[in-house]
Amino acid sequence: MVPIQPYLLPINPFSRPGKKLRAVKGIVMHYTASPGAPALNISRYFASLANQNPNDGVEDRYASAHYSVDDLSIYQNVPTDELAYHCGSTTYTKEALTRLGSYPNDSTIGIEMCIDKKGEITEKTFQQAVNLVSMLCKQFHLTSLDIWTHKGVVGWKDCPLPWVQNPNEFERFKKAVEGQLSAKAKPSYPKIKAVVGRDLPAIIVDQATHIIWTCLPLLNIKHEYKGNGLFLIHDRLVQGVVYEGDTYLPWGQISPPDITPFQISGGWMFVYKP
Numbered sequence: 726m727v728p729i730q731p732y733l734l735p736i737n738p739f740s741r742p743g744k745k746l747r748a749v750k751g752i753v754m755h756y757t758a759s760p761g762a763p764a765l766n767i768s769r770y771f772a773s774l775a776n777q778n779p780n781d782g783v784e785d786r787y788a789s790a791h792y793s794v795d796d797l798s799i800y801q802n803v804p805t806d807e808l809a810y811h812c813g814s815t816t817y818t819k820e821a822l823t824r825l826g827s828y829p830n831d832s833t834i835g836i837e838m839c840i841d842k843k844g845e846i847t848e849k850t851f852q853q854a855v856n857l858v859s860m861l862c863k864q865f866h867l868t869s870l871d872i873w874t875h876k877g878v879v880g881w882k883d884c885p886l887p888w889v890q891n892p893n894e895f896e897r898f899k900k901a902v903e904g905q906l907s908a909k910a911k912p913s914y915p916k917i918k919a920v921v922g923r924d925l926p927a928i929i930v931d932q933a934t935h936i937i938w939t940c941l942p943l944l945n946i947k948h949e950y951k952g953n954g955l956f957l958i959h960d961r962l963v964q965g966v967v968y969e970g971d972t973y974l975p976w977g978q979i980s981p982p983d984i985t986p987f988q989i990s991g992g993w994m995f996v997y998k999p
């Protein structure tokens with residue numbers, strides 16, 4: 726999986742209210758409905774909602790999602806412990822009310838998938854979303870049964886449209902996540918250069934980039950070692966993988982907002998901007 730790039734929205738009433746999620750009980754898949762527009766566009770749109778004036782008589786829009794995904798990038802717009810406005814509705818399906826509660830926005834993570842010019846979710850975007858959702862399922866102890874479409878939550882909205890039109894694609898998505906959740910790690914060594922002017926080793930586990938734990942002090946990431954490969958990072962427990970005597974941590978779970986990853990030939994460059 727490509728590293729997740731932070732594009733955190735400012736706290737504001739329209740797209741990032743700053744409220745904590747009650748729990749993470751599900752992941753809700755959406756599509757941007759914007760043919761050919763990249764992930765950064767939808768993230769910028771969510772950020773722009775912050776500029777609305779509640780007193781100008783113009784109707785205000787409330788919308789956001791935790792992540793936006795396209796062929797090349799994954800942006801995080803809202804932290805996974807905070808509420809985003811992605812599946813609010815006046816009515817919900819019975820199944821959603823039973824399993825997610827009366828206000829599913831406060832118990833789910835929302836993901837926006839981009840579409841190409843023909844309105845389709847490309848295979849690359851599909852696979853990026855599989856990787857992201859698999860990572861989130863592991864992190865929050867969810868299974869493929871906890872993956873929803875927007876339509877599955879509210880009943881009326883045709884989102885993601887390509888999966889509403891072809892439900893086999895949603896089934897294929899859940900199967901692909903199941904595959905990753907049960908996959909054995911196949912470690913390898915991609916080249917990764919760190920900011921601090923020297924190379925840091927990393928491995929790929931389940932298609933997710935894992936970086937050696939010693940990057941934490943180098944990147945000024947506050948952490949505490951709990952034993953057995955478990956680290957407390959940003960008040961969150963992150964499980965490391967031991968490979969050839971070193972512990973590696975999933976980059977997607979440790980990356981703080983002030984570190985920006987850039988793709989370089991054969992790997993990733995991590996730039997620290999305090």
Ligand SMILES: [Zn+2]
Nearest residue numbers: 755756875884
């Ligand atoms: Zn949607």
